[in-house]
Amino acid sequence: MQPLLKITGLKKSFGGVTATDDVNLEVEEGELHAIIGPNGAGKTTLIAQLCGALKPDGGAISFNGNDITSKPAHSRAGLGITRSYQITSLLMDMSVIDNVALAVQARSGHSFRFLKAARNISHLRDEAMIALGQVGLDKRADDNTRELSHGEHRQLEIAVALASNAKLMLLDEPMAGLGPEESKTMIEFLKSLKGKRTILLIEHDMDAVFALADRISVLVYGRIIATGAPDEIRFNDDVRHAYLGEE
Numbered sequence: 001m002q003p004l005l006k007i008t009g010l011k012k013s014f015g016g017v018t019a020t021d022d023v024n025l026e027v028e029e030g031e032l033h034a035i036i037g038p039n040g041a042g043k044t045t046l047i048a049q050l051c052g053a054l055k056p057d058g059g060a061i062s063f064n065g066n067d068i069t070s071k072p073a074h075s076r077a078g079l080g081i082t083r084s085y086q087i088t089s090l091l092m093d094m095s096v097i098d099n100v101a102l103a104v105q106a107r108s109g110h111s112f113r114f115l116k117a118a119r120n121i122s123h124l125r126d127e128a129m130i131a132l133g134q135v136g137l138d139k140r141a142d143d144n145t146r147e148l149s150h151g152e153h154r155q156l157e158i159a160v161a162l163a164s165n166a167k168l169m170l171l172d173e174p175m176a177g178l179g180p181e182e183s184k185t186m187i188e189f190l191k192s193l194k195g196k197r198t199i200l201l202i203e204h205d206m207d208a209v210f211a212l213a214d215r216i217s218v219l220v221y222g223r224i225i226a227t228g229a230p231d232e233i234r235f236n237d238d239v240r241h242a243y244l245g246e247e
Contacts, residue, residue, distance in 0.1 A: 002065055004029040004198050005050070005168060010059035012045055019045040021222035023059070027168070032194050034201045034209045036233075037219035038243055043202045046219065047170050050200070051083040052076045064167065080167030084157040084174060090145050096156060097141040100128035103163040131163040132156075135189060151182030155189070168198045175205040187211055210234065218243060 003026040010023040019042040027033045035043055048054040050061060052073030061069045068076055091099055101124040132138040135155040140148065148156060154174050161169050174190070175183050187208050193199065194212070203209050209216060210230045217227040220242045226233060233239055 003027055004031075004064055005200070006062040007050075008060045008062070010046070010049060010061065011057045012042075012049060012054060013057055018222045020049065020056070023219075023222070023224055025217055025224060025227070027198060027200055029198050030195050031214045032190070032199045032201060032212055034203060034213035034216045035219055036203065036206070036209055036216060036243065040221075041219045042222040043219055044172060045222075047083060047172055047200070047202060050076075051081055051170055077164070080165065081170065082161040082164050082166035082168070083170040084154075084161060084172060090153060090156060090160070092144075092146045094145055095141070096137060096143050096145055096148065097125065097128050097132065099145055099156060100131050100159050100163045101125060103160045104128055104131075106164065128163055131159040134162055134192075135159045136185075149182070151178050151185065154178065154182075154186060158189070162197075166197070168200065171199060171201045171203075173203055174201070175203055175208050183208065 005025070005027040007023055007025040010020050011018070012020045021042075023046060035046065037043055045054065049056050052071060052075070056069065059069070060067060063076070063079060063081065066079070068079065091102075101121070104124045104127045105121075129138055129141060132141055135158055137152060137155055137159060140152070145153070145156065158169075158171075158174070174186055178186060183205065190199070190212055194214070201209070201212065213230055215227060216230055216233040217224050218233060218239050225242060226236050226239050228236070
């Protein structure tokens with residue numbers, strides 16, 4: 001059985017700096033695969049290449065059996081790849097449910113009705129409410145997005161990804177800026193998605209990574225130095241020396 005995502009020999013440089021250096025990675029369908037590494041390791045650059053925001057200098061990206069290396073970001077989104085950002089990409093002046101309803105609308109191929117109040121279309125509202133219920137924000141559906149806490153913004157971003165019916169969710173540091181209780185809530189929510197969604201997770205919170213990941217890949221100076229189950233990575237001498245030993 002082929003992996004949902006397969007990366008082969010991926011390379012990206014900026015001037016004299018190599019951000020991804022011959023990266024090879026496979027993510028199985030239904031897997032929660034974490035990528036960890038020190039600051040400057042190339043993690044966000046890798047995600048940007050996967051979602052189409054950056055064009056690789058070399059290598060190939062295959063998704064669901066199709067070569068997507070040259071496909072633009074909007075085409076990859078149409079295939080079911082969604083990304084959450086370290087800095088929120090939500091529409092702050094719209095309501096919570098409008099953000100999610102627009103994702104349902106775009107998935108249905110009706111993005112040309114962007115300015116129409118999507119939440120007033122019953123089937124869009126119904127699907128949006130299901131996604132909000134999954135992340136625990138259904139009671140805040142009609143609130144302005146700007147009124148949400150930082151942690152709730154993170155939950156809403158994931159609701160948007162769920163509403164778009166993503167096959168692969170690229171989560172770039174969903175724990176960033178969360179307090180202890182918000183982090184605990186996010187970890188429990190992501191646990192509830194395991195096996196139901198395929199997730200590639202970039203995260204600095206090692207407690208979250210080891211609690212969530214089926215497999216972990218360690219990226220250091222643009223190269224993956226190890227991939228394995230959490231316990232394999234925790235006790236890998238190369239990983240401890242290169243990254244975990246700093247913690």
